[in-house]
Amino acid sequence: MKGEVKLEDLEGIGPKTAEKLRSIGICSAKHLSLFNVDELLNLVDVDERTLRRALAHARSIFMPLRAIKALDNLAQKSLPQLTTGVKSIDLLLNGGLRPRAIYELCGQPGAGKTQLCLQLSVTIQLSANKGGIGGKCYFMDTEGTFSLSRVKVIAERFGLDSEYALSNIYVIDVINTDHLLQVITSDLVRAVEDGVKLVIVDSLMSRFRTEYAGRESLALRQSRLGYALDWLVRIARLYEVIVIVTTPVMEVPVAFVSINERLRPVGGTTLAHATTHRFFLTTRSERGVLRGTMTVLDSPSLPHGAIASYLITDKGIEDA
Ligand SMILES: Nc1ncnc2c1ncn2[C@@H]1O[C@H](COP(=O)(O)OP(=O)(O)OP(=O)(O)O)[C@@H](O)[C@H]1O
Ligand SMILES: [Mg+2]
Missing domain, CATH: 1.10.150.20 (5' to 3' exonuclease, C-terminal subdomain)
Structure with missing residues (x-):
């Protein structure tokens, strides 16, 4: 092979x-x-x-050294799709997440970004007839929010033995941006060759924002961020894996608009260009129930502004 x-x-x-x-x-x-x-x-x-x-x-x-006709591009046509475990989100995604793409989940604290990532670290392991890809997950944790107990509960919800599910998830604590890049260019690729089909960076921006704070270091921050993303793109395309990055939002001072319209993804054009599909996640609490929405911000194939609803529950992310 x-x-x-x-x-x-x-x-x-x-x-x-x-x-x-x-x-x-x-x-x-x-x-x-x-x-x-x-x-x-x-x-x-x-x-x-x-x-x-x-x-x-x-x-x-x-790598292909000769272009082929689009008509013959069977590789693109036969890419599997990964279920999120939430029907409305799968529908929004036109069936599910696809390999070779970078998905960005951005949203306020508590919007469910990490919960959705934890859920996907389980659904990726499901067999194709259950909407999975039968692959492992590589979880780069920059904020210490990976939760064993949440994965166990979610695994049981999807009918997987929790120990088995945890044995198929690589987790690494990422300490700084140099470390992140080192991990992406070396250990991540080793793991991908060992069956990883889903790569998660939760959150991508946190280290960059703290290490390169202030306007004077913005250019350097963006170039380093762009480089890390470029490596994720290379790996996603050559090895046909799904990549998910989470990012926070920032509030811009615009008068006379709702709070959601004042929230913008951080990361500037560097992030906007490198990611394939961008989604905005937001939640509100209604009589003790956490209701979320996921909106398409930017995508080459999904309609801008399309929305899916979900609930954040003790079992993970579920249909509303
Ligand atoms: N066991 C649980 N049962 C019900 N809800 C839970 C449980 N664990 C976490 N949550 C809810 O999930 C929400 C947190 O979601 P999550 O950690 O995914 O947010 P996030 O978007 O990653 O935020 P951040 O930007 O701070 O990382 C919280 O509001 C919390 O109430
Ligand atoms: Mg989080």
Whole structure:
């Protein structure tokens, strides 16, 4: 299988070069093909000609080098869809979440972003006839909000043994933005090669906002954010995985509009361009029941402004 091509199988790569690449976390030929030559030159002491030759070989195995007619693009047509476990949201998504795309869930604190992520870390494991993809989840937790007890309850709701469900979720505490990038470019790819089909970054912005606070560091923040997102896009497309990032909202001072109209996603155009589908989540409490709505903000295939309703309950996210 293509996924099992070893570094040593690439032209020009002997045991010593392979060892150097492994020491920086590159685990396979496919993993190597995600990098460009300049990135590798910055990371590892291997001569440029060797790297160029190996990369060209890796690309010839894992990437199309010739365009095909859209009519013949069967790969696109046969992509599976992942259920959220909530009918109204699946309907909004035109059936479910699709691999190769970056989904952004943005919303106020308590809107249900983390709850939905936890739910998806379970539904991804379901078999295709139950709306899943039979894959594992990789959960990058930047705020310490991953909850074992919530996953257990949600797993039981979907008929999975809770221990089995937890054994299929990789969780990593992300401490800062350098750490995030290191994890994305190395350990995440290892896990994806081990069956991860859903990648979650909850929340993507928190580290960037605190480490690069203030206007003077905005340009640097955006360029680093853009780079991290670019890596998520590369992985999503080459390995056909689903990526979900959560982001907070900020309030802009506009007079005479409702609170929801004053809320905007953070992350600027960098985030807006890198994500495939953006959704705005909001909740309100009605007689002790938490009711939420998910609205399409920006999507190449879903109508702007389309809305799904949900409830946040002790069992996770459910239909309203
Ligand atoms: N066991 C539970 N039973 C019912 N509701 C719960 C339970 N656990 C959490 N919630 C509700 O879920 C909501 C929190 O949702 P969540 O953590 O997903 O918000 P969020 O959008 O991720 O917010 P933030 O931006 O702060 O990360 C809370 O309002 C809480 O009341
Ligand atoms: Mg959260």
